[in-house]
Amino acid sequence: MARILMKGNEAIAEAALRAGAKHYFCYPITPQSEVAEYLARRIPEVGGVFLQGESEVAVGNMLFGAAATGKRVFTTSSSPGISLMQEAISYMAGAHLPAVIINIMRGGPGLGGILPAQSDYFQATKGGGHGDYRVLVLAPSTIQEAVDLTMLSFHLADKYRNPVSLIGDGMIGQMMEPVEFPEKYEEPELPPKDWAATGCKDRMPYIIKSLFLDPVALEKNSHLLQEKYERMKEEEVRFELYNVSSKIKILLIAYGTMARICQTVIDELKDDGVQVGLFRPISLFPFPEKQILKEVSRKNVEAVLTIEMSMGQMLEDVERAIFGAKPVHFYGRTGGVVPSPDEVKKQIHKLLSTDQGSRPRKRKA
Amino acid sequence: MTRNNRTIFERPEALYDVVTHYCPGCTHGVIHRLVAEAIDELGVREKTLGVAPVGCAVFVYNYIKTDFLEAPHGRAPALATGFKRLRPDMIVFTYQGDGDLASIGTAEIIHAANRGEKFTTIFVNNSIYGMTGGQMAPTTLPGQVATTCPMGRDVSLVGYPIRMAEMLATLKTPAYIERVASHTPRHIVHAKRAIKKAFTYQLEGKCFSLVEVLSTCPTNWGLTPAEATKWTEENAIPYFPLGLYKQPDEMESD
Numbered sequence: 001m002a003r004i005l006m007k008g009n010e011a012i013a014e015a016a017l018r019a020g021a022k023h024y025f026c027y028p029i030t031p032q033s034e035v036a037e038y039l040a041r042r043i044p045e046v047g048g049v050f051l052q053g054e055s056e057v058a059v060g061n062m063l064f065g066a067a068a069t070g071k072r073v074f075t076t077s078s079s080p081g082i083s084l085m086q087e088a089i090s091y092m093a094g095a096h097l098p099a100v101i102i103n104i105m106r107g108g109p110g111l112g113g114i115l116p117a118q119s120d121y122f123q124a125t126k127g128g129g130h131g132d133y134r135v136l137v138l139a140p141s142t143i144q145e146a147v148d149l150t151m152l153s154f155h156l157a158d159k160y161r162n163p164v165s166l167i168g169d170g171m172i173g174q175m176m177e178p179v180e181f182p183e184k185y186e187e188p189e190l191p192p193k194d195w196a197a198t199g200c201k202d203r204m205p206y207i208i209k210s211l212f213l214d215p216v217a218l219e220k221n222s223h224l225l226q227e228k229y230e231r232m233k234e235e236e237v238r239f240e241l242y243n244v245s246s247k248i249k250i251l252l253i254a255y256g257t258m259a260r261i262c263q264t265v266i267d268e269l270k271d272d273g274v275q276v277g278l279f280r281p282i283s284l285f286p287f288p289e290k291q292i293l294k295e296v297s298r299k300n301v302e303a304v305l306t307i308e309m310s311m312g313q314m315l316e317d318v319e320r321a322i323f324g325a326k327p328v329h330f331y332g333r334t335g336g337v338v339p340s341p342d343e344v345k346k347q348i349h350k351l352l353s354t355d356q357g358s359r360p361r362k363r364k365a
Numbered sequence: 366m367t368r369n370n371r372t373i374f375e376r377p378e379a380l381y382d383v384v385t386h387y388c389p390g391c392t393h394g395v396i397h398r399l400v401a402e403a404i405d406e407l408g409v410r411e412k413t414l415g416v417a418p419v420g421c422a423v424f425v426y427n428y429i430k431t432d433f434l435e436a437p438h439g440r441a442p443a444l445a446t447g448f449k450r451l452r453p454d455m456i457v458f459t460y461q462g463d464g465d466l467a468s469i470g471t472a473e474i475i476h477a478a479n480r481g482e483k484f485t486t487i488f489v490n491n492s493i494y495g496m497t498g499g500q501m502a503p504t505t506l507p508g509q510v511a512t513t514c515p516m517g518r519d520v521s522l523v524g525y526p527i528r529m530a531e532m533l534a535t536l537k538t539p540a541y542i543e544r545v546a547s548h549t550p551r552h553i554v555h556a557k558r559a560i561k562k563a564f565t566y567q568l569e570g571k572c573f574s575l576v577e578v579l580s581t582c583p584t585n586w587g588l589t590p591a592e593a594t595k596w597t598e599e600n601a602i603p604y605f606p607l608g609l610y611k612q613p614d615e616m617e618s619d
């Protein structure tokens with residue numbers, strides 16, 4: 001298929017349809033309302049359900065009810081709306097239901113702003129709602145990747161019977177880029193959805209629930225969840241390296257739009273004869289811990305610089321992965337301010353001109 | 366024994382043969398049975414999905430023998446909406462208490478009714494939070510004692526009890542809404558008729574349907590089962606009048 005120019009939000013919407021997800025619930029919020037506007041037109045064409053709910057609390061729970069049918073279902077929202085969906089996400093995780101939740105992040109906390117941010121990392125990767133659970137989290141850095149990962153999200157949600165979240169910042173939602181959709185969507189075979197509530201004809205009734213008053217039974221459910229998360233850590237770690245070689249002294253770690261800006265910086269520095277590498281996590285949960293440690297352990301790497309559009313959230317996972325092996329520095333802007341390549345370059349130059357080992361890590365915002 | 370023995374009363378197929386966990390004198394069990402009878406009589410058990418509330422009736426799925434989803438507190442109408450929209454061929458009902466439906470889930474029930482979602486809600490109003498131990502509900506009567514209003518509900522501080530059937534009946538979207546009770550055989554017969562009618566409207570794809578059933582909670586009212594019956598007659602029914610509040614066939618004038 002030919003490449004077409006599309007806005008991120010619309011490309012994500014189309015990608016979901018191409019992955020066979022035709023049922024969508026939403027509530028308007030900037031900067032992702034175009035997804036709903038696009039699907040309001042497209043879903044009637046493909047014969048699915050489009051429904052605007054009365055709140056994100058309701059939308060999350062509509063998704064929960066719809067997921068129980070076994071069909072592919074999804075919602076999109078932005079930070080404050082995602083907060084309201086945490087109830088349903090926790091229940092869906094507890095009840096082993098697949099659904100895809102796309103968060104086009106804006107600045108917070110509170111009502112925050114409407115410009116791009118990466119400040120929902122904790123919420124997305126550490127559970128978000130109550131209870132011992134995780135959501136598989138993917139973070140695209142281009143519109144094409146947003147398309148590919150959106151499609152993959154539905155497969156992974158079904159594979160693990162667990163909510164999957166795609167988090168992009170407002171830039172991913174609003175930017176226009178050429179994208180290509182696969183002629184025919186293909187994915188590895190999945191087990192039959194013999195858990196779906198379809199009516200109890202010829203079988204005992206199914207009860208899709210998360211209540212276990214017996215603590216041993218509840219613990220058992222938590223163990224089942226944990227087994228899935230361990231399997232995700234084995235099978236679903238995704239990342240990309242950029243200009244990582246035996247020549248680099250500094251390894252940048254960044255995801256999403258921030259990683260893209262880092263690539264620009266790396267290209268520009270290369271022209272000046274300075275070699276810097278980038279580790280870009282694509283799956284944020286499972287986090288590429290071992291892979292980061294491996295790259296950081298290269299003899300030539302003297303320091304790590306984590307860069308985020310937040311005050312330092314992924315930073316904590318990076319520190320955990322590296323475990324003190326090398327100094328970890330941080331640079332971040334937040335509230336909708338996107339660091340410019342020049343700003344990032346300045347941080348790199350500062351690091352290169354100081355003695356890494358003896359300086360305490362300094363957070364800079 | 367005569368030769369022409371005839372079964373005139375038996376356990377509905379849609380009810381499991383189990384021991385109840387409800388308190389003596391609680392009418393949740395009676396209402397479960399009425400729902401099961403309606404499901405059997407309409408022959409829809411194998412294509413029915415129930416949505417359980419948070420409240421004493423969270424275990425409704427241990428009694429009614431159909432597929433079930435267990436909703437977060439108050440969100441059953443949102444789950445039912447999501448499910449029924451994707452499976453309009455199935456019969457979907459929510460079973461909710463008054464804390465569940467009239468407090469934390471007010472927005473969800475109003476908007477489901479207003480969208481005209483084609484499912485059925487069995488709204489069990491016992492004027493109290495049963496499961497959590499007798500706290501004040503939005504339906505607790507003026508002056509009624511509850512653990513969070515030990516001096517009785519003071520309407521000057523917390524307002525009057527909400528009449529959900531009446532409030533929902535003001536919506537223009539066609540619906541079937543009736544209030545019934547479950548404390549005497551006569552009321553139970555009437556309640557059964559209303560519940561079956563609600564499911565029938567759904568089966569015909571006609572409208573949203575809600576039956577509010579006045580129910581008892583002797584445990585948290587601090588009464589014996591017999592006193593609870595009397596209390597329903599003398600206090601609950603005068604404030605929550607029984608009757609038909611809305612029918613889909615009503616001519617709407619604007």
Ligand SMILES: Cc1ncc(C[n+]2csc(CCOP(=O)(O)OP(=O)(O)O)c2C)c(N)n1
Nearest residue numbers: 419420421438462463464465493494495496
């Ligand atoms: C979000 C949330 N808040 C509070 C609770 C605690 N809770 C459990 S049952 C219940 C009240 C149920 O009362 P009602 O709906 O009247 O049903 P009943 O038990 O009287 O049948 C509450 C508040 C909860 N489970 N979830």
Ligand code: SF4
Nearest residue numbers: 387388391421495582
């Ligand atoms: S506490 Fe009240 S509502 Fe709950 S089972 Fe007992 S009597 Fe019924």
